[in-house]
Amino acid sequence: MAFVVTENCIKCKFTDCVDVCPVDCFHEGPNFLVIDPDECIDCTLCEPECPANAIFAEDEVPEGQENFIALNAELSKNWPIITNVQDALPDADEWNGKEGKLELLEK
C-alpha cells in the first residue's frame, strides 16, 4: 500500500508534504504533486501536513477519486523528485476545496 495525492492538490501545490517524507517519494509537475507508490513506506507523516487535505492512504481514497491511485503511479515515473518546500501556487487558497480540478491538471 502507499499514500496517494488526490484532486485537491491541483492548482494549490502547498508542498508542506515534501518536507516530512523520509524517502523522497514526492514528484513534481506544473500544478500537482504525486507520490511514487514504489518508494512510499507508509510512514503516514505527510497526510496531516497537507493544508488541502489532499493526501490519503490508498485504501482510504475518497469515493470518485480512485483514478488518482493510477495517476500517482503513472506521473511519478515521468516527473522529477521534489524535496524542498516551495511557495504554494498563486491563488492556492482560492483553489483549495474547489471541485472538478482534474481537468485543470497540467502534465
Ligand code: SF4
Ligand atoms: Fe513519504 Fe511517508 Fe507520505 Fe509515503 S506516507 S509519501 S513515505 S511521507
Ligand code: F3S
Ligand atoms: Fe499538494 Fe498538499 Fe503536498 S496541496 S503539494 S499534497 S501539501
